[in-house]
Amino acid sequence: MIEFRGVTKRFPDGTVAVDKLDLVVEAGGITVFVGPSGCGKTTSLRMINRMIEPTGGTILVDGRDVTATDAAELRRGIGYVIQHAGLFPHRTILDNIATVPLLLGWSKAKARSRAAELMEIVGLAPEMARRYPAQLSGGQQQRVGVARALAADPPILLMDEPFSAVDPVVRESLQDELLRLQSELGKTIVFVTHDIDEAIKLGDKVAVLRVGGVLAQYDQPGRILARPIDDFVDNFVGRDRGYRGLGFLSSDAIPIGELPTIALGEPVPDDDAWVLVVDSEQHPQGWLNGAERNGATVVEADHLVPGGSLYDIGSGSLRSALDAALSSPSGQGVAIDAEGRVAGSITADDVLRALDDVRRDVAAA
Amino acid sequence: MNLIAEMVAWLTTAEHWTGSGGVPVRLLEHLYYSGLAMLLGLLVAVPVGVAVGHTGRGSFLVVGAANALRALPELGLLILLVLSMGIGLLPVVLALTVLAIPPLLAGTYAGVRNVDRSVVDAARGMGMRESQVLFKVELPNALPLVLGGARSAALQVIATAAVAAYVSYGGLGRYLIDGLRQQDYAQMVAGALLIAVLALVVEAALALLQRAIVSPGLRGGARRSPTVDVARSEHDAPSTQRPPAPELAGVER
Amino acid sequence: MVWEWIPRNVGVLVELLGEHVMLSLVPVLIGVVVAVPLGWSAHRSASVRAVLIPTSGLLYTIPSLALFVVLPGILGTQVRSPVNVIVALTIYTVALLVRTIADALAAVPSMVVAAATAMGFRPARRFVAVELPLAVPVLIAGLRVATVSNISLVSVGALIGIGGLGGLFTDGYQRNIPSEIVAGIVLVVLLALLADALLLAVGRLTTPWERASRVARRSRA
Numbered sequence: 001m002i003e004f005r006g007v008t009k010r011f012p013d014g015t016v017a018v019d020k021l022d023l024v025v026e027a028g029g030i031t032v033f034v035g036p037s038g039c040g041k042t043t044s045l046r047m048i049n050r051m052i053e054p055t056g057g058t059i060l061v062d063g064r065d066v067t068a069t070d071a072a073e074l075r076r077g078i079g080y081v082i083q084h085a086g087l088f089p090h091r092t093i094l095d096n097i098a099t100v101p102l103l104l105g106w107s108k109a110k111a112r113s114r115a116a117e118l119m120e121i122v123g124l125a126p127e128m129a130r131r132y133p134a135q136l137s138g139g140q141q142q143r144v145g146v147a148r149a150l151a152a153d154p155p156i157l158l159m160d161e162p163f164s165a166v167d168p169v170v171r172e173s174l175q176d177e178l179l180r181l182q183s184e185l186g187k188t189i190v191f192v193t194h195d196i197d198e199a200i201k202l203g204d205k206v207a208v209l210r211v212g213g214v215l216a217q218y219d220q221p222g223r224i225l226a227r228p229i230d231d232f233v234d235n236f237v238g239r240d241r242g243y244r245g246l247g248f249l250s251s252d253a254i255p256i257g258e259l260p261t262i263a264l265g266e267p268v269p270d271d272d273a274w275v276l277v278v279d280s281e282q283h284p285q286g287w288l289n290g291a292e293r294n295g296a297t298v299v300e301a302d303h304l305v306p307g308g309s310l311y312d313i314g315s316g317s318l319r320s321a322l323d324a325a326l327s328s329p330s331g332q333g334v335a336i337d338a339e340g341r342v343a344g345s346i347t348a349d350d351v352l353r354a355l356d357d358v359r360r361d362v363a364a365a
Numbered sequence: 366m367n368l369i370a371e372m373v374a375w376l377t378t379a380e381h382w383t384g385s386g387g388v389p390v391r392l393l394e395h396l397y398y399s400g401l402a403m404l405l406g407l408l409v410a411v412p413v414g415v416a417v418g419h420t421g422r423g424s425f426l427v428v429g430a431a432n433a434l435r436a437l438p439e440l441g442l443l444i445l446l447v448l449s450m451g452i453g454l455l456p457v458v459l460a461l462t463v464l465a466i467p468p469l470l471a472g473t474y475a476g477v478r479n480v481d482r483s484v485v486d487a488a489r490g491m492g493m494r495e496s497q498v499l500f501k502v503e504l505p506n507a508l509p510l511v512l513g514g515a516r517s518a519a520l521q522v523i524a525t526a527a528v529a530a531y532v533s534y535g536g537l538g539r540y541l542i543d544g545l546r547q548q549d550y551a552q553m554v555a556g557a558l559l560i561a562v563l564a565l566v567v568e569a570a571l572a573l574l575q576r577a578i579v580s581p582g583l584r585g586g587a588r589r590s591p592t593v594d595v596a597r598s599e600h601d602a603p604s605t606q607r608p609p610a611p612e613l614a615g616v617e618r
Numbered sequence: 619m620v621w622e623w624i625p626r627n628v629g630v631l632v633e634l635l636g637e638h639v640m641l642s643l644v645p646v647l648i649g650v651v652v653a654v655p656l657g658w659s660a661h662r663s664a665s666v667r668a669v670l671i672p673t674s675g676l677l678y679t680i681p682s683l684a685l686f687v688v689l690p691g692i693l694g695t696q697v698r699s700p701v702n703v704i705v706a707l708t709i710y711t712v713a714l715l716v717r718t719i720a721d722a723l724a725a726v727p728s729m730v731v732a733a734a735t736a737m738g739f740r741p742a743r744r745f746v747a748v749e750l751p752l753a754v755p756v757l758i759a760g761l762r763v764a765t766v767s768n769i770s771l772v773s774v775g776a777l778i779g780i781g782g783l784g785g786l787f788t789d790g791y792q793r794n795i796p797s798e799i800v801a802g803i804v805l806v807v808l809l810a811l812l813a814d815a816l817l818l819a820v821g822r823l824t825t826p827w828e829r830a831s832r833v834a835r836r837s838r839a
Contacts (some may be wrong), residue, residue, distance in 0.1 A: 051490055076492030086487025090505040090580035100491050132582030148491075158490075368691035436766050436810030441787045441803040448796045524681030531777055538620040541687055545697075546776065554691060555827070556683035564679045 001027040001062055002048060002156065003187065008056035009043050009213070017043040018213035020057065023208065025205075027155075030182060030189040032203035034196055040213030041192045045158055048190065061156065076103055076288055079149030079157040079187075083165050085141040087133040093119070094129040100152040111151075118147040123177060134159070138169035146178070150185075157189045164193065166272055175201060196237055200225065200244065208233050208239035221290045222248025247353070254321055254354045256313065256335050257345035262288070268296050268303075274330035284310065284334050284339040311335045313343055322351045373552035374560065381555075386539070388559065392533035395563065399522045401458050406465030406518060410513070414473025419499055427474050434467040439525040447532045450568070457529045464525050465518040472514015476507030509583055512575045519571060523564050537563065619797035620679075631786075633762030635805065638782025639705050641775070642768040642813075648704075649764065656712070657719025658745065667720060667770025676800035682706060686778050698779040707771060713786045722753035747808045755828060758821035762814050769810040773802070 002025035009018040018040040025031045033041035046052040047059055050071045059066045066074060087096050097115035109185065119129060122143045133141055142162055149157055163171045175198065193199055199206045200221040207218040210232060217229040225245035228234040228277065234241075261278045262269065264285065269275065272291040277299055279285055286304030296303055308327025311320050313335050325348040326332030333346040375381060382388050417423045442463060446456035449497025480503050488502045496505075528539030543549070624631070660667040685706040690697045693705060726749050734748045776784030786802030789795075822829060 035589075049490060051486070072492045072494045075490055080490035081488065082483055082487055082490065084481075084483045086481070086483040086485075088484060088488070088502060088506075089481070089582050090508075091500075091582065103497075105494055132580070134582055145487075148380070432762075433807070433811065434765070434815065435763070436770055436807045436814070438770045438784065438787070438806045440773050440776060440784055441806065442780075444787050444791045445796065445799045445803065448791065448794065448799065494756060520679055520681075524683070527681050527683045528777065531788075538683065541683055542777070544687075550691070550697075553687045557687040560684045561680045561688075563674065564681055568675075568679050579760075582726055611663060 001025065003060040003189065004044070004057070005060065006057035007044070007047060007054050007059055009047065009052060010055045016043065018047070018054075021215055022211065023207060023215060023218060024070070025188065025190055027188045028186050029204035030178075030191055030202050032191045032193060032199040032206045032230050033209060034193055034199040034236075035216075036194065036204060036211055037208035038211045039209035041194075041209050042160055043213070044209075045160055045190055045192045046157055048156075049075050049080060069345055076100055076152065077154050079152075079154045081142075081145045081149045081157065081162045083161045084160075085133075085145035087099040087141055087148070089133050092130050093124070093136070096144060097148045097151050099148060103203060104152055114151060115147070118150055121181065122147045129318075137170075138166045139174060142166060142174060143177070146181075150181075150187075157187045159189060159191045161192055161194070163198070164195070171198075178202065188310055200247075207237060218224075220225075220248075243319065243322075246322060247317050248353070249318040249358050251316050251318045251321045251351075251354065253357055254318075254346060254350050256346060257332075257350070259332065259334065259342060259345035261300060261342055264299055264301065266299050268293050268299055276307070276330075276332075276334060276342065278342055282343055284336070287329050289329070297326055297354070305329050306335060311346055312338070314338050318355060320350060321354075322348060325351060342353070368550075368554060375551040375555040376558075385477070388537075391535060391537050391539055392563070395523070395526050395537045395560075398454075398457055398461060398529060398534075398536060400451030402465050402522050402526075403515075403519060405458065405462040406469050406522075407515070409462070410466045411473050414470045415477055415499070415504070415507075418474045418477025419503060424478070425435070427470060431467040431471040431474075434463065437463065437558045439464050440528055440531070443525070443532060452533055452568075457526075457532070457534050461522050461525055461529075464579060464607075465522050468517035468521060469511075470513045472517070473507065473511050474513070476510030477503050479510060480506040484562070484574075502524045505580060506583065508579045509575070512571070512579065516568060516571045516575075519567055523560070523567060526535055527560050576595035620795070621797050623795070623798070623836070624801065629667040631801075634783050634785055635809070636827065637700075638769070638772055638784075638806070638809065641700060641772045641780070641782050642707065642765065642809075644704055644759070645707035645711050645768055646765050648708045649715055650761070652708070653712045653715035655721055657716045658723065660716060661723040670716055671720065677709055678713040682710070682774050683777060685709065686775060700780050702771060702778070703772065703775040703780050707768050710771070711768065714764045714767075715757075715760055719753070721754035722760070723749055725756055726752045733766045751824070754824055755821060758817055762817045765813045765817060766810045769813060771808060773806055 001201055004021045004023040004025075007018055007021045008016070010016050017038075021044060021270065034046060035041050045054055047054050048061070048066065050066055053067075061074075061078075087093075088099070089278075091099075094112055094115045097118055098108075098111035101111035106114070116129065119126065123141055124140065124147065128136070128140070130352075133144070136144065142165075147163065147352075149159075163174050166174065181201065191199075191202060195200075203221050206216065206221050207223055208216045208224065210216045216236075217224055217233050222245060224233065225237060225241045225248065228237055228241070259276055261276045261282070263278055263280060268288070269290065274290060275288050277285045277288050284307055285301065286307050288299060288303055289305055295304070309320065309323050309328065311324035311333050314337070316324075320331065321335075324335070325331070325346050326333075328334065331347065333348075335343045335346050337343045380387075384390070414427065417427045439460065443457065443460040446460050450456045484506065485498060485502060492500065518523045526536050527538035527541065530540075530542040531534050537556055540552050540559065544551075544553030544556060576600045620744030656670060660670045686702050687697070689702045689706055690699070691694070693701065695701045730752065731744070731749060738746065772782050773787060775781035776788045781788070783802050783806050786798050786805075789822045790798030790802065
């Protein structure tokens, strides 16, 4: 648990980067600091491991003042991941990851075997161990950076815009990896980003900071989307916050309708309606538009119109349900179960009706 | 091609390889002065270059000194020292050391300075103490440029050691000076060849050394002459500038 | 040390200075003219580069005195001829600059070159109008090193009788006049620093865009 008590950072030239910040970072979750340039998010993060020293206030980690411990020792107990990874170019990937364990005095063999474990955990192929950072792509380097931070199994992980320097596709997979890792490891993570979408996706709690280092709002992402505290937060969160907010609302109440399916290879029905085509495992393949069947006799892959997004009954939200309905060429969203098999249909009307119910429940809470 | 024939004749004359004026002796003398000067130069230049490169303070002085010392005429310096101290090992080695320092200083400074700032930041953030950051991270990464500076320095020293013969000292330069006085052109050219070969051999040896001790992860990139790099860093050529990392402003150790 | 000889010999000093300037400057000028096309071809063609760069490295390794001595045999000149010194220093300048120019051209952002080509520049015009100007900073840095080195190396030529201000060293040694040597050193260093400053100024003048970005960076900091 990390506590900021009236923490201030004033630089010698007079700029106040962080202004009397009071915040409690809860243990075991991902807390995101987000805000525009100059809001002090990185400065705040770097005060936790004393890369920057506060000019006022105190920071407590698990009840102990960070200034009470020797800085180098403090840092060995906190994982630190930065934007361009900062991997040591002169050491192999394996030795890079083994750095902190070696600093802590582990034997070389033990440190290296731990490093190999971590490579597997972050999804790096074992043959990368003997390579050098210059030979890796940006995304791979970032994975190494995360592995390196986790090597000594610190309870706290500080991440300073770790995914900002990679392209959006790689960024998304790294974000998903982080969420998966976190579900296995349960670390206390403080994550800094300027991207509100990343904050909302990753954060269990999000702290929105204003220019000048002032805390604007600190809450669960769903609540920030639903109830921004002022115009600044509203603007910062951006457009479509209503729609994005649906991502945090449960969709259990939505009824799943019947959805007749037809398999590949079966005869084409003599009907102008849309029909969902599945494979032998009941996985959706696409839609057949009956009105344009043009004399086809057997259902083949070429005839299919690509379907929209899929709504997963177990893990989906109102947003994914609505999107499934809206993006379907037939107007019927496809609902699937955990194995990816077709479970039924969903319409936009169903979602909006469920939305009313959910909002009533939230207002009552 | 009388010249080549004469030179070969000189080189194949046995008596030129024996005695106190023979090639082996002169060669060893030459290597002795050069080696001593390199050693002293390293002892002076490396700590200064590392200190200035690591802390960033005094960089103007280092760059200025490196440039100014490069302008110092080796012959003049040598003669001046000999006149003040008399003929001996000390003035010769001193002159050579003064000439070895600029490339070593420039190389060391540029090497340490050019280590990626985010690598140093990550090292500190992981809990390395300053000395560990210096020895385990900055120096290994600075090695390519430091060794580049050492190679330049070695060449400079070997070339100037040839000039030491003018002040009646030993070394391979004796063949040039004596040959000039005696109008023995074959001797001069043979001496010139020997010096050139020595320089090439030393350069090759240092290149191999560089290959051996620099981490494979650092190959490909830092092989430019450090003197040009130092001049460039003071000129701020945009293509070599990395975008300044805003989060590193105000870092305190 | 005695200094009275200086006012009496100003004429000689000026003459030596003039000789020194000529001996160091001419190689630089010739060197640039020769090195630019060579550097350009090394930049364009990897096979040319594979030959030129190691050769330049090799030539640069050869100590100056050795080169001064060997050249007369190859060129057919007298040992004590200014041509030896000029050719030797030109070789050094070219060896240094070919590498520098190839690197400088490589440092020009490839996107800028591509944009120029897409706009319809032919290679020769593009080189003169786009690549060369952008390569100037590194080129100037190389020129400064070459010029300062040359100015220092010319004095070594005194050992074969052609050394410009280097003559003050040999004369001072033979007649045991330390002040003459000091005067020589001071003059050589001043000349080198002056040339260095001039080149730096030329560099700044020919790259006004660098000045602007330098100012912008300073005001942002």
